[in-house]
Amino acid sequence: MADTRDARPPTDEETAPLLQDVDHPNADSQPQRSSFASIMHEPLTPLTKVLLVVTLLFLLLSSTFIGLFAGAQHKLNTGHGGDSPATVTSTVYATATQTQTSTSTSTSTVSVPGPVPTGPPEDPACLSADCIILSSSILSSLDSSQDPCENFYDFANGGWLKEHPIPSDKGVYGNFEALAQQNRRVLQDILTSDAYVSPSTLTASYDEQLMKKLRGLYASCMNEGKLNELGTEPLAAVTNNIRKLLYGETTVVGDKAPHILEKKITGLTAAIAYLHTRGIGGLFETSIEGDVGADPNFMTLWFSQPELGLPSKEYYDEDSFVELYQEVLERLLITLSEEEEYIDAPELSATRSEEVVYQERLRVWPPWPWPPWGGDGDDDDHDGDDEPEPMDPEKAHKVAKNVIKFEKAIANASLDLDILYQDPIATYNPVPIDNLTEQLPQIDFPEYFAAFTPRNYPNTAILMSVTYPSSLSAILNETNAETLEGYLVTRAALALAPYLGYETEAWKAVRSLEERLKGLKKGAVGDRAEFCTTEVESALGFATGRYFVNETFAGDSKKKGTQIIKDIIETFKSSLRHLEWMDKESATAAAEKADAIRVKVGYPLSPDTENPASIALYYSRVEIDSETFLENILSSNANEEYLTWQKLGKQRDPETWEMYPSTVNAYFNPPANEIVFPAGILQPPFFSRTWPGYLSYGSFGQVAAHELTHAFDSAGRMYNQHGKLEQWWTNATSEGFKERQDCIVKQYSEYTIDDGKGGVIHVNGNLTSGENIGDTGLIQSYRAWKAQYESGLANGSEYLLPGLNFTREQLFFISFARGWARNIKTESAVARVRTDPHSPNQYRVDGTVYNIPEFAKAFGCSAKAKLNPPKEKRCLFW
Template sequence: MAEARPSTDEETAPLLQDPDHARTESETTRHDSSPFQNFLEHVTSITKEPLNALSKVLLVLAIVLLLLTSIFIGLFAGAQHKLKERSGKVPPTETVTTTVVSTATTTQVGTPTAPLPVPTRPPPVNICTTADCVKLSASILGKLDESQDPCENFYEFANGGWLESHEIPAGRGTFGSFESLAQENKRIVRKLIEPASESTAAPSQAPSYDDQTLKKLRGLYTSCLNEEHLDDRGHEPLFEVVKIVRTLFSGNSTNTTAEWTVPLTGAVAYLHSRGIGGLFNFEIDGDVGVDPNAMSLWFFQPDLGLPAKEYYKEKDIRDIYEDTLACILIALSDETEQKSQVLNMQTQTTETANVWPPWPWPPWGDDDDDDDDGKKGEKKKNSTERARDLARDVVEFEHKLAEASLDLEDLYQDPIGTYNPTPFSEFAASLPQLDFPLYLSSFAPRNFPTTVILTSTTYAHSLSAILSSTQSKVVEAYLVTRAALAIAPMLGMKTEVWQAHRALIETLQGIKKGQVPDRADWCVQQVENAMGFAVGRFFVQETFGGESRRKGTKVITDIIDAFKESLKHLEWMDEKSGKAAAEKADAIRVKVGFPLSPDTTSARSIAVYYNAVHIHNNTFAENVLSASTSDQIKKWQQLGKRRNPESWEMYPSMVNAYFNPPANEIVFPAGILRPPFFSQDWPMYLAYGSFGHVAAHELTHAFDSAGRLYNQEGKLEQWWTNATSEGFKTRQDCIAKQYSNYTIDDGKGGKVHVNGNLTSGENIGDTGLIQAYRAWKSQFSASLNDGGEYLLPGLDYTQEQLFFIAFGQIWAQKIKPQAALQRVRTDPHSPNKYRVEGTVFNIPEFAKAFNCPNNAKLNPPPEKQCILW
């Protein structure tokens, strides 16, 4: 019977044996008695023999492979250690038991100084290494300042690299992620509206609707770029407007109300028809107390020459503003006198009444007029002194208007206090200096209103009292300077009025004297302002394709779902209010990208919409005023109609978004659905952290300090229970107090506090970030399976950390102290630094993601946090 064949691990014969080698008996005996010793002896014998070429090559390859394997293990262990350290999950040093085999078997116990490179989870296999992913990763890393502690200074951590590498462009007071994307969008628009060269011009044929629209866009843009022609024209475009204002006002010099009514009404109506503000403002919007879709007349206080009330009390700013208005009045008087002299020489036989201008200008009269005693030749104040006196009176007049106006926190945060429906006849009687039927007839509304909604119950009465106590020449100069401040940016840069206005802007925003923004970018902005939806038609064709709308909409609807789910767990909201809030969230109309209705977006509808805009080459100011007049006509045509559910308040290329309470809609133009806010190709943790915050912010506005007072139909009413309202108010007050403790530098060595009441609604909107986080988490598994949570190369951060980093980086911004001060006084949004750190302060998930120690600045104890959702 044959013996059993030995197992392969005991077999000693090679597959290819050397015929010259014969195994001796002693070798056989040693092999049989001690396999391990025989193996060592065999290796020893091999090493004593000379190596052939093949053996040498194999030996070198083995050594190289061994070194590469060691390097790979070391790198992998280091990466794992850093990743664990960053996420706060570094494994502790372990005591490892190892068994060493030798001729005398022993067990040794060692404690290494570093953990063994054994991962606690499988190494990531879904790392995107395409060129786009590498660029995206580099962009994120380049914005970071990793020397900062995210638990203490998250804004600087997320944006320090960006802040170090960017400067505020010439002629601006601020620059950030929003402005940077807007600049990129302008570059795209610029390529679309730059006039085509003759070689690329379309063949001669009947122009299409798109051709008609592009011709107007290009004509407006070209007229803006022609600076030489603007300088040649000088103040002429402004003079054309001033002439009409003064003609309508007719140089009235009395204070009698009856004599003021028609002249003042005509002058104000004319300015308003050109989009130039003054004294008051009318808007057309839904009647939120009765029917939010019934477009009704609203009466507002006016914008002021200075950005905020506070500036009128600061002597240095007030002095500069007075100088600006004086320069305007002097420039206008000088050119008027020059024109009068020329016309007088040309028409010596013409009666004075036919000489332009047909009114006394300057309003202070001739220098050599008789004095009160009838004596001639006694020199009066020169025209410069008189202009300064008049400018001082105009500034004081505006100061009175400012004091009569509502504080911005009341205007923005109190929708109940600013809803005051009043019979139109009663309103008109409170302001007898204006003939409102005559005013409305200037705009030819289809329905004369019987009711007007006042945002202030006192402003009309106060305005009447101010007008009654003010000389007509001051009111006239006020109207003239309002026109000048509006038209000044459209004039040539060599004109005195442009220069005076620019000096004021430089002071208010801290811009270096003489710096101006890029002319092409500025002109694109003027084209967008004037004909934004015409620009938008071509912009979305160029940039908004693929899955952008669908994926952007999914982010929004996921956040709505997360918000509704969170309502079930709020201890301050009872079941009845929670159900109503969920119904409102379901009813919100979501608009993404651009209007969808063919009636508003087709080539024909766009061309028809802007048909009334008359564009003439090289007449930039007149072109802009023509567009403004067209907008005013369209605005007033809405009075008495039903709201158009497809209408938009922002044009598609705009980098912004909004919530409209009466329409209960959130709107996201295509302009903001681009990096660094959104890309259809990004991993979802970035998309929900960046654009997700924008979406959650607008959704949360529907439930902020003002938005919560509108029900799901956009009607103003108390639809929460009293108990829920009180619970919300407690948290609202907490947030207001939190942000009121934040300060900015005033540029003069002092500190100015953020107005927590003014910014209350926007701060609450920012708390929506937690809903974006929950929405991302809820879809994570499905997204992971679909490949939507892939990692980026070189980013040593967890996906949770990258979610918050993406959020922080969209608020990168550099701002000059003067511009920051203006923002704190006028903007309902908090400074960007506090929009970031004030938000994560109230989100425990942030501190957990970065493993922040207890009582770190951004990991406060629960009793100090203001948590709404």
């Protein structure tokens, strides 16, 4: 799940969901089956005939699935790597009557063949069509040739992985991606339908406004002919503005973004403000979040390092990637230089002689004098007598090479990601704004802030790295004009080229880099409609979210999802009293923090998903009047930056979200002390309001437990119940936690992935420690399920599925593992292991159950099994 530390700080019940949930019999009774004998004695009315046929079909399907599973079960019983099954000691586990919630149980043991799933309970199975389909989907995901006690991820997902190869245009495809794709199909239907009927005539005009913007943006993306006709011109207009601002040829930063006041500033400050106000990164990054050291709800300026052109600093030491990256930058520089020679020339020139001067100016890299922020005008490449140098391939090669050298210097000056993500103490460094200006004098920060038109100007900045501003200043002082210009231009090109037509040189150049980094098939392009739907969702996600929720989040979905979360919170609080490493004082404080966590499910109220007027106001500054897709995207980006900066100096709005309703993800925000679950993830295979409890708690329950546990992970534990950064555990408890954290760092650091070159890359246990600890929360979901098991059994919500020769306990863990099914290209896997604070999915499954004794008990694992280690090797947090 996502965590707001990973990225920059994405009711009335509705009816008739478009995505059909899996139904089950009435919760007040056990599933009822028809009596075949009684039917035979009734007159064969048309209705009786229909019912008879339906009954026969259900029986036939049931027997077929049971027969198929019997063969698979036979393979499982004899397929543990030897000629005959081993005899091991296994726990006798009685599913129908087990109610104990403690992790310490008294058990009896017998010698049985295994390890194999324990026998199915004798309760009658649900034989409805939906139950049969759900059972079939579980069976088809399994690989019974795998031993669950050795390779549980492969056992639970092998069938799914085999049947879902990675599309040629993607680097990864798993259940998260499949659900996101399914959600986008819902949005696509909304965007392409002829009309939308507002639920209320009072709000119809606002829904009409929103639909016009959504469909206008989608149409501008889908108009491939127009995009190819425009070519690189929309991008060249942006890069041309960057050049003019950098050299003082224009002073209007707010051009083509009407909601941003026109601020007349010059030089590097103007150029970087122009990029940042349009959501394009470079040099440094700013964000608005609570001041966690003083008042977590007082929104403050945070200053950090930027993203790089390549995924991580390691890539800058690999010749093959550097060579490709340099080639891509050269292609971008040349094509943009050629295009810019004709951009805006008539408008900028009052006479022909001025136009000639302007065109001449464009062919000189860099214009003179330099640097734009002042100085004596010295430059290594210009002594005042040099002739203008055109942007030819040789020049582009030189500039691209220097840009990469410049980026590598920034990478070396940046914090390592494990510190950036996992050490909130080291990354909290409040300083006066004057201090930031002194460290980085090349940027006029008051003028930079003015470009965002905040209502309150900051007098304090929180540095995530105390050394980065001064290091960046030193790098800038050693960088000549043409290199800095090339850097700014290519940052814009890399970010915006994907919004151009497929036939443009800029799009092809950036795509070639993406293909190499992600392992995509060369020349393979995905469905245009899917791409455009994704971009509309990204640009106007709260608007698309309103209609997504109307279509998919019906009935009591929100109520049932919230109940699972609350059950897990209560179970977590109960478990705190039994932790040997946590003293009573710290346990009491942890329970108070758990009680104080704000739970958000489904969709936000700011902007209000149920009120189109609220959403229309949120997007009122977004102009989608242009046929130019890139200009529409820039308008949306500028709106987001504007709204973000309006938060500065204010108290946090408790109803805001950092994800859209259709997002397949969830997050914990430490300063706000909140856990958030969009409607997008509250869909199968993660959630259905009609599923039996053991599936619901195994799938969505693990999502909820993961986010809750983030509040007490390696970084989250440093924030108190109010979101303030302080020491609120006793020293003894902190030491006990640190021992377990060291344990899990060591465990995951031993895991490896293939590097694609005949070697391996180790998982960064420090970088992933927070997420790995979050995954240990699965035990809380298991305990929460067991705590409600008897009542669930009584009301029919623990019904069995046909053909599944597994206990409910086993199906709980299978349901957990299925959510993490994912095929991934080697290149994408390498990029993720270097940059992602989440471990590879295989280890998120096997590494998690390794630390849960209840898993080994459920599957009767041998004491020698890989996933049943001795207690001293387990990292037991909870």
